[in-house]
Amino acid sequence: MPTPTTPLDLLLLPTWLVPVEPAGVVLKEHGVGIKDGRIVFIGPRQQALKFTATETRELPDMLLSPGLINAHGHAAMTLFRGMADDLPLMTWLEQHIWPAEAKWVDEDFVRDGTNLAIAEQLKGGITCFSDMYFFPKIASECVHKSGIRAQIAIPILDFPIPGASNPDESLRQAVELFADLKFHPRIKIAFGPHAPYTVGDENLEKIRVIADELDAAIHMHVHETAFEVHQAVEQHAERPIARLARLGLLSPRFQAVHMTQISDDDLAMLVESNSSVIHCPESNLKLASGFCPVERLWQAGVNVAIGTDGAASNNDLDLLGETRTAALLAKAVAGSATALDAHRALRMATLNGARALGIESDTGSIEVGKAADLVAFDLSGMAQQPIYDPVSQLIYATGRDCVKHLWVAGKHLLDDRRLTRLDEQQLGATARSWGERISGHTH
Structure with missing residues (x-):
């Protein structure tokens, strides 16, 4: 002192x-x-x-x-905000988002979308966010310049994605970026296998081995919908979380995003492995994906953090609003007015997020x-x-x-509601120009 x-x-x-x-x-x-x-x-x-x-x-x-910690999102997807609303998850992904990504996502898209997301998050009280999107090196450069804190989860899927022609290339990029940023005071690199239905056992095992060697986090969409779990059981006679446990992925460094479907066995695996769950209530509500049983997890001792998900499925990066939704939804799901009280809700949006991202000794x-x-x-x-x-x-x-x-x-990034390092007018103009290009209209 x-x-x-x-x-x-x-x-x-x-x-x-x-x-x-x-x-x-x-x-x-x-x-x-x-x-x-x-x-x-x-x-x-x-x-x-x-x-x-x-x-x-x-x-x-x-x-x-x-500062609030947004423990899950896809920053550059702010440029797809409101593009394909009111659709079920798989229709939204397969018929709208994936085709749009294939057509539009490049380094410029990621740079402009990430800067827009950082500005929105800083104005909303967010000092740290977790990002899982394409061209992660570009996103990390945006984070570095802006002064915000972040975890960049490198997306890995079994098929080609923007910026990586195969999963091995994604893994190589992840290892290189991890080495480059190992001592960065504000950026952590994590591995981001997209979901159990887009990454097979062989690649999951590779990810586990490398993440263990580097002591890096694994950030993954898991049990987002009942359909995902049902399909996995039908095809492999195994629930996705049980498969991840069998492959050795669950650990204190594992971040399970969504988890709207949780059986007693699922809960036991989360508790035993000390994995974190990242709850995205508004995205889950909007896509009718289900409800994460937050109070049940909390009472069992699972660390639950909160995320907005991407602006394409939310449609904002408002973690304070998200936390309010989480507190209200937790009460309805638990059937108890005392579930997730205000103080615990704030803890979920701050310290629990830091714990999930492995940075609780710092923030x-x-x-x-x-x-x-x-x-x-x-x-x-x-x-x-x-x-x-x-x-x-x-x-x-x-x-x-x-x-x-x-x-x-200690750096003043928002002073009396004004961003000190980012130009709001420029960001707005750039976003509008992307909107015109993507929608095919020019004014």
């Missing part, structure tokens, strides 16, 4: 401070001191004011929380020694009054338009 004689880079003085760890705590009139991108002091306001700081920020009527909560990944929500609006529990107001009564400031590793 520094002494007041140590000058700070930044001192933040919010009305409410929600550290997330310890759980359920709200600190009033406390300050957070930051030096070299790390949190070095947390304490009462009067104590905080004894420090000298290069910059002091008063944050009246604001709740300071750890996900406001603790001394962690990176200063922070977001300030303005609760001064009429729609937030009166405030009995600021965390309840945040989850149940606040939209992402209340995000006022955001820092990643």
Whole structure:
């Protein structure tokens, strides 16, 4: 702990401070001191004011929380937002998304779509996101320049994809990018086998061996629909999660995305392997894919994080809205009004996300020694009054338009709702131009 004689880079003085760890705590009139991108002091306001700081920020009527972590998405798909709505998953994929990807996705598409997604996420309070999309090297360059934190999961499928003619090429790219970015302070590389129905045993075993050697995460769509599970049982007499367990993929580094179908045996495998589940409620609702039983998983001790999925199936990258949906849906699914209360919902969107991505020692909560990944929500609006529990107001009564400031590793990336490193007007114009090209209309 520094002494007041140590000058700070930044001192933040919010009305409410929600550290997330310890759980359920709200600190009033406390300050957070930051030096070299790390949190070095947390304490009462009067104590905080004894420090000298290069910059002091008063944050009246604001709740300071750890930055939100969007644990699953396909960033560049923002450029397909709203293109093929109101369709079932396999129709949406096979007849619309896959053909559009084959036609349009190249390095420029990924660069422009990823930058658009990063801007939207920063404005919504997201300091870290997991991305699983084509041309991952381009996405990692966007992350590097923007200042946000990310996990880039390299997509691997049994057939050719944009940027890789076969799965071996995808694996080679993954290993190279992992080596290049091994010491990057904000980017982690993971392996992203798309789904059990698009990757066979041979390639899954290759992925497992390499991921084990590199101590890298595996990020995968699993049990997204009842149809997927039913088809696997019909064809292979085995549920997908059981197959992954048999192949040795389940581990604390395994991130199972969706998991809308969970039997007692499935749950036992998740618990035993200490795998994380990433819940994407709005995408699952919109595609009528099913409901992940969040409360059941939580009570069993499974780490559940939250993701928006891609903007093509959501249609926004609004993790605060997603968390509200998750809290409400968890209650309906569990048949209990006490399921996934507001404080646990915020934990799911912060520290649980960090745990799923293997970065909880660095981010996900406001603790001394962690990176200063922070977001300030303005609760001064009429729609937030009166405030009995600021965390309840945040989850149940606040939209992402209340995000006022955001820092990643102490760097101010959103200042009074303005992006400091990205040009919003330029991003908007570029996105509109893509929309005109893809829809075949020019104005």
